[in-house]
Amino acid sequence: MSKDFLYNEIANGLAGQINSGVLKPGDRLPSVRMLCEKHKISMNTAKRVFLELEAQSLIDAKPQSGYFVSRRPYPRLPLPAVSNPSTLANNNEPDELISRVYANMGNDALTLFSVGAPSGDLLPLAKLKKEIVQALRELSGGGATYEPLQGNVKLRNMIAIRSLAWGGNLHENDLITTNGGMNALSFCLMALGKPGDTIAIESPAYPGVLQLAISLGYKVLELPTHPVTGIEIDALKKAIPHINLCLLVPNFNTPLGSCMPEAHKKEIVTLLSKHHIPLIEDDTYGDLYFGTQRPKCCKSFDTTGNVLWCSSVSKTLAPGYRVGWVAPGKYKEKLLQLKLVHALSSPAIPQEAVANFLKTAKYENHLRQLRRTLQDNYQHYIHAIADYFPEGTKTSRPQGGVSIWVEFPAEIDTAVLYDLAIKQRISIAPGRMFTLQDQFENCMRLCIGLPWSEQIKLKLKQVGNLAKRMQTG
Amino acid sequence: MSKDFLYNEIANGLAGQINSGVLKPGDRLPSVRMLCEKHKISMNTAKRVFLELEAQSLIDAKPQSGYFVSRRPYPRLPLPAVSNPSTLANNNEPDELISRVYANMGNDALTLFSVGAPSGDLLPLAKLKKEIVQALRELSGGGATYEPLQGNVKLRNMIAIRSLAWGGNLHENDLITTNGGMNALSFCLMALGKPGDTIAIESPAYPGVLQLAISLGYKVLELPTHPVTGIEIDALKKAIPHINLCLLVPNFNTPLGSCMPEAHKKEIVTLLSKHHIPLIEDDTYGDLYFGTQRPKCCKSFDTTGNVLWCSSVSKTLAPGYRVGWVAPGKYKEKLLQLKLVHALSSPAIPQEAVANFLKTAKYENHLRQLRRTLQDNYQHYIHAIADYFPEGTKTSRPQGGVSIWVEFPAEIDTAVLYDLAIKQRISIAPGRMFTLQDQFENCMRLCIGLPWSEQIKLKLKQVGNLAKRMQTG
Numbered sequence A, B: 001m002s003k004d005f006l007y008n009e010i011a012n013g014l015a016g017q018i019n020s021g022v023l024k025p026g027d028r029l030p031s032v033r034m035l036c037e038k039h040k041i042s043m044n045t046a047k048r049v050f051l052e053l054e055a056q057s058l059i060d061a062k063p064q065s066g067y068f069v070s071r072r073p074y075p076r077l078p079l080p081a082v083s084n085p086s087t088l089a090n091n092n093e094p095d096e097l098i099s100r101v102y103a104n105m106g107n108d109a110l111t112l113f114s115v116g117a118p119s120g121d122l123l124p125l126a127k128l129k130k131e132i133v134q135a136l137r138e139l140s141g142g143g144a145t146y147e148p149l150q151g152n153v154k155l156r157n158m159i160a161i162r163s164l165a166w167g168g169n170l171h172e173n174d175l176i177t178t179n180g181g182m183n184a185l186s187f188c189l190m191a192l193g194k195p196g197d198t199i200a201i202e203s204p205a206y207p208g209v210l211q212l213a214i215s216l217g218y219k220v221l222e223l224p225t226h227p228v229t230g231i232e233i234d235a236l237k238k239a240i241p242h243i244n245l246c247l248l249v250p251n252f253n254t255p256l257g258s259c260m261p262e263a264h265k266k267e268i269v270t271l272l273s274k275h276h277i278p279l280i281e282d283d284t285y286g287d288l289y290f291g292t293q294r295p296k297c298c299k300s301f302d303t304t305g306n307v308l309w310c311s312s313v314s315k316t317l318a319p320g321y322r323v324g325w326v327a328p329g330k331y332k333e334k335l336l337q338l339k340l341v342h343a344l345s346s347p348a349i350p351q352e353a354v355a356n357f358l359k360t361a362k363y364e365n366h367l368r369q370l371r372r373t374l375q376d377n378y379q380h381y382i383h384a385i386a387d388y389f390p391e392g393t394k395t396s397r398p399q400g401g402v403s404i405w406v407e408f409p410a411e412i413d414t415a416v417l418y419d420l421a422i423k424q425r426i427s428i429a430p431g432r433m434f435t436l437q438d439q440f441e442n443c444m445r446l447c448i449g450l451p452w453s454e455q456i457k458l459k460l461k462q463v464g465n466l467a468k469r470m471q472t473g
Helices: A002-020 A032-039 A043-055 A095-102 A125-138 A153-166 A181-192 A207-215 A233-242 A262-274 A329-342 A348-359 A362-388 A414-423 A454-472 B002-020 B032-039 B043-055 B095-102 B125-138 B153-166 B181-192 B207-215 B233-242 B262-274 B329-342 B348-359 B362-388 B414-423 B454-472
Strands: A059-062 A066-069 A176-179 A198-202 A219-223 A245-248 A279-282 A307-312 A323-327 A403-407 A443-447 B059-062 B066-069 B176-179 B198-202 B219-223 B245-248 B279-282 B307-312 B323-327 B403-407 B443-447
Touching: A002 A032, A002 A043, A032 A043, A043 A059, A043 A066, A043 A362, A095 A414, A125 A348, A125 B125, A153 A323, A153 A348, A176 A181, A176 A329, A181 A207, A181 A245, A181 A279, A181 A307, A181 A323, A181 A329, A181 B329, A198 A207, A198 A233, A207 A219, A207 B329, A219 A233, A233 A262, A245 A262, A262 A279, A307 A329, A323 A348, A329 B181, A329 B207, A348 A362, A348 B348, A362 A403, A362 A454, A414 A443, A414 A454, B002 B032, B002 B043, B032 B043, B043 B059, B043 B066, B043 B362, B095 B414, B125 B348, B153 B323, B153 B348, B176 B181, B176 B329, B181 B207, B181 B245, B181 B279, B181 B307, B181 B323, B181 B329, B198 B207, B198 B233, B207 B219, B219 B233, B233 B262, B245 B262, B262 B279, B307 B329, B323 B348, B348 B362, B362 B403, B362 B454, B414 B443, B414 B454
Parallel strands: A198 A219, A198 A245, A245 A279, A279 A307, B198 B219, B198 B245, B245 B279, B279 B307
Antiparallel strands: A059 A066, A176 A323, A307 A323, A403 A443, B059 B066, B176 B323, B307 B323, B403 B443
16 A cells, blocks of 8 residues: 555656656656655556556656656646526426437447446446356345345445545444435435426536436526535625535546546535535546546545435446435435335345445456556547647546536537537537536536547547537538 | 146035035035046046145045045124225225334244235245246356346237236236335326325225325325125226226126126226326236136226236246236336336346246146145135134135225224234234225234244134134223
């Protein structure tokens, strides 16, 4: 762990020097030997530092000569502006568009830039199968009989242990398992409000959450959100008198990939608790950080039990298992009652399998690999966007997660682009899906969870060409 | 199939003669050979007829002499009266009592007469494990990736095929899978009404449904229900102007075990359709008939798509798999939308395993055996109740399902009996749990899904003794 830490620190230091321009394209880096001596590290650790920087496309190896800062540094496209949704909750759901996009979700014949999860190719499928077989052996009744209402205790124990990584200090009794992450959010929304209540939310936001809120009769107040630091605190402060609850995805939310600074998290938790407004925290993407450290959760600043922390393994391990959970703070009894009446209990086998997987080093090893792949993909995508997309295209700069938010020049309507792209067997997620208002019409979300290939690059080029053609008419 | 039919027909004919008194206790039955000749059946079939009657405790074998009508015919305790709930929906939920009983639900140290499902000992656990392993092989991605929103198509196909047995003519596209049966009911209730609406329901009814309705803000109108024929049609007719939807368990509902005659089903479907009141039909117990024929469902009389037919494998095969479904008629799009926003999709592996199990003869064989066991248990229970319970005790006469409704003399409060019984490591389900009104205080539900043994008989005797002591003291 401390070795990992050291290696990450050195790699980050060098990456910082490259990104800030202290080291310039073409500059030679210190040799492996020099790095060893300077930092008192082993040859292997030094080599890992260079491999890491190479994986990030920041440096190139030249045979017999050493490492050099890449002549093609990481392109930085402009950031989209902070979003500016209307303060009126007009709740104009883009039903037709969402149906059109969702209809193609499982279609293997398409390149699915539209999905919001890593592709199955990035998941440890063979290992998971073994865990299912093992679960059959370990579970009483082979998992065919009811499990306790609160959920598999081994799984809850593992989630509690892992909560230390993000500043949580959960006990297994603080947790309730659910039928995937959406089910956790659904129980929270059902527990905390009633039709006509107003819920504050980031903008843009995950369509499933918008639909869920509407379906339960909530008014949705979309708030200005910064593509890097997340929801704008001042906007939330102004909204306080008008809202009944708040749902945030502080870590690498989809579609932006933003991550709230710790100070923001702390301030928001204090603010909402003071005003008795429950905070539902969706941490589905928290483990998918590109940097060196797992970001903290709002829950870690929660002293009053006002934060309901939700997550799942649907974006990291096994979407099809439907294993999610919630630490509902002081709302635990309400949530248990909802689980009882709406679901009775959770499927036993997938939970046991996930519990066992989390218990070994396998999960951390898998996550490490998945994070690296996503980070690499991100850089490949950014290069492709810089090369192929229309001039003036802006992108978010996710620090984790599985998606990039792309803002085209204003004249490009991504609902039209969707129809053009689907003819070329490419599915994108138009920006209008991520809001209940008339905004983001020139935006789209790109999934970076597909294994990178020349084919994917070509598909991104096709999207870029289609967009360019839309500009010229 | 036709052989099965013949054997059942002969056994039923003889059972009818015994029950009606044509054949009297001690009478000798025709010999195996005579039966063969009379009905032109094989020796094996004839023997099965006698084994069946013996299993029903209707006849006894005497070595070297043949079969005789049992000297202890099936006791017939008086039936409870038609229930008579208040027409005011007073919705007084017995929270505290339910919590007390549910807290002991998974406690293996207790004799759980309180549960509403067959014990794990009656389920094909080893075969199910094999199906899970097979599902891992067959599912793309080993079931770790999202499955389609509507659910596993093979499973929906098998449910559609099986619907012919109850007069349904479903297509796989008519069905949506859910996270167990409660989840199907939950989606139906969410889809069809809003807080403040009134739902008509049998009385007594399954506590989970009462809690679900209350949790969603419904007013619950409990209607008079006959212990044999189910809900009273006249009462429903009178209620029509006051209700927004209706939820019935026409086949072997818990706790009564009543089964609505076909004519009632047809009349109610027509009545509700005419008044545009959706009917949610919970058919969870429909496959657990004691007779020779699967009863029809209300859905089979539905010509307008107004019936939402719900079921699951939780009472027949694998509660812990959480595999349920709904055929929502004309409300399909609404249900799909609800599944999308509340659950996204179902766990893939348990559905595939159940689909494969249903596809072979294994399921029918298992059901045949389970039905026989439940029917035998029912008769054992009735004997024990007749022998050990206080004079004046009445019981329902379930024609299927997993429970008996017991009505003690008025002075016996089953909430008190619960506390006494639990001290002797016996859990019962007090009648007050099955209503939102102050009624059924002297009733209880007994689960007949535990494997019969001298131990179970002794436990029933203990319950009877406690009840008798309450009378005197």
